[in-house]
Amino acid sequence: MNRRFSYFGKKLFQYTLVLFVAISINFGLPRLAPGDPLLYFFDESTIKELTGAQKQEVLDSVGLGGTLWEQYIQYLKGIFTWDFGTSIKYAQPVTEVIADKLLWTVTLILPALLLSAVIGVIIGAYSAWNRGRKRDIGFLTMMLTFQAVPGFWIGMLFIAIFAVQLGWFPTYGAVSIVQDGTTWGFIKDVAWHLVLPIATLSIATVGSNYLLTRSSMLESLGQDYMTMAEAKGVTKKTLIFNHGLRNALLPIYTQFTMSLGTLIGGSVVVETVFSYPGIGRLLYESVVARDFPMMQGVFLMITFGVIAANIFADLTYPLIDPRAKSSAVHKGGQ
Numbered sequence: 001m002n003r004r005f006s007y008f009g010k011k012l013f014q015y016t017l018v019l020f021v022a023i024s025i026n027f028g029l030p031r032l033a034p035g036d037p038l039l040y041f042f043d044e045s046t047i048k049e050l051t052g053a054q055k056q057e058v059l060d061s062v063g064l065g066g067t068l069w070e071q072y073i074q075y076l077k078g079i080f081t082w083d084f085g086t087s088i089k090y091a092q093p094v095t096e097v098i099a100d101k102l103l104w105t106v107t108l109i110l111p112a113l114l115l116s117a118v119i120g121v122i123i124g125a126y127s128a129w130n131r132g133r134k135r136d137i138g139f140l141t142m143m144l145t146f147q148a149v150p151g152f153w154i155g156m157l158f159i160a161i162f163a164v165q166l167g168w169f170p171t172y173g174a175v176s177i178v179q180d181g182t183t184w185g186f187i188k189d190v191a192w193h194l195v196l197p198i199a200t201l202s203i204a205t206v207g208s209n210y211l212l213t214r215s216s217m218l219e220s221l222g223q224d225y226m227t228m229a230e231a232k233g234v235t236k237k238t239l240i241f242n243h244g245l246r247n248a249l250l251p252i253y254t255q256f257t258m259s260l261g262t263l264i265g266g267s268v269v270v271e272t273v274f275s276y277p278g279i280g281r282l283l284y285e286s287v288v289a290r291d292f293p294m295m296q297g298v299f300l301m302i303t304f305g306v307i308a309a310n311i312f313a314d315l316t317y318p319l320i321d322p323r324a325k326s327s328a329v330h331k332g333g334q
Contacts, residue, residue, distance in 0.1 A: 011314060015307055022303040026296055027075050031068070075296070084300065085293035089285065094297035098279065104174055105278035108194060109267065112201035113259050119202070120209025121252060127210070128217030139210070147207030155200040155273035162196060169196050172275035197274045201267055205259075212255055216248035257313040258306070 047055070078084055084094035120143075127139045163171040170176065170193050175186070271280035279298060286294040 011311075015311060019303065019307055022307075023076075023079060023300060024072075026299045026303060027072055029299075031292065079300070084297035087286075087294045088291040089289045089294065090291075094293050097282065097294065098297055098301060101277060101279050101282045104276065105271075105280065107190070108197055108271070108276060108278055109201065111194070112198045113205070113256070115198065116202045116205040117209050117252075117256050117259075120206045121213045124210040124213025125217050125248075128214045131218060140214070143207040143210040145207075146203050147211070149204075150269075151200060151204035151267070152269045152273050154203055155196070155270055158196045158200055159273070169193075174277050193276075197270050197276055200270050200273075204270075209252070209255065213248070213252055216251050220248040253316075254313060257309045257316075260305075260309050260312075 050058075082095060084098075086092065087094050087097055090097050123139055123143075127136045130136045159171050162168050174190060174193050176189050176193075267278075268280040268284050270276070271278045272284050275281070279301075282294070283298045285291075286298065
């Protein structure tokens with residue numbers, strides 16, 4: 001028991017240290033970027049006419065007034081009170097804007113990640129079992145192609161073919177301007193707008209899931225217990241999924257949980273291509289507008305998401321592979 005507490009105590013200290021470093025970097029990076037946030041409020045000629053007091057008043061209103069040290073202290077206080085300041089672009093509290101966009105991002109990213117993981121794992125396991133054969137080479141070539149093609153190019157291709165040429169799906173946005181006013185009609189409209197973005201994200205990320213699964217499965221298939229199971233006449237399906245994939249699942253699970261950690265950041269490229277009102281597009285617009293409070297808020301949410309995903313993975317590893325539990329106890333006693 002003491003070993004386990006020692007292990008998780010070290011982990012907690014590591015995560016706390018990482019969080020402190022991350023939030024400090026998060027504070028500094030936007031301020032190192034070129035550009036003056038006053039340019040979003042005024043043009044250059046107007047800025048030249050403003051007095052120093054007037055400029056300071058505008059900067060104070062969005063949390064950018066005072067020295068860097070004063071801003072940093074205010075920034076840390078805001079984290080503990082969940083107050084990230086006021087957005088320069090939206091003139092609203094950062095937390096309110098993020099909360100408004102977050103549901104759209106979760107609605108887009110979560111199905112895409114699940115779909116990509118399921119397809120990548122199934123095809124990767126099947127390809128590994130048929131290693132060296134034509135079907136394996138065919139799947140490997142296809143997935144490497146998906147991995148190499150930029151996500152924005154896939155999205156633009158889908159828009160050109162399925163939205164513009166065929167007219168099957170909307171070209172942009174999350175909902176139509178005109179709706180029938182019913183709940184079911186709203187749900188169908190949202191789902192129809194999600195088809196192309198989800199397909200784009202799934203294709204753009206399925207390659208990495210496939211390659212990791214195939215690599216892990218190839219290592220697992222070479223173990224003695226697989227040879228013994230095959231010699232006993234175990235069926236092909238049982239060999240692949242109950243013996244091989246189960247023992248190769250840990251790195252696959254790690255990648256999936258890390259993907260969940262970045263979920264809150266959305267997909268900047270895909271959301272921008274499809275003009276989707278999520279966190280990714282919000283981050284892009286904030287960078288363009290030099291909206292420091294909003295950039296800090298979004299980056300901080302991404303940081304929290306990644307650390308939470310790491311903690312979740314550490315806690316749930318023993319459910320995937322009992323060997324992880326004994327390894328954690330052993331490390332805690334060192």
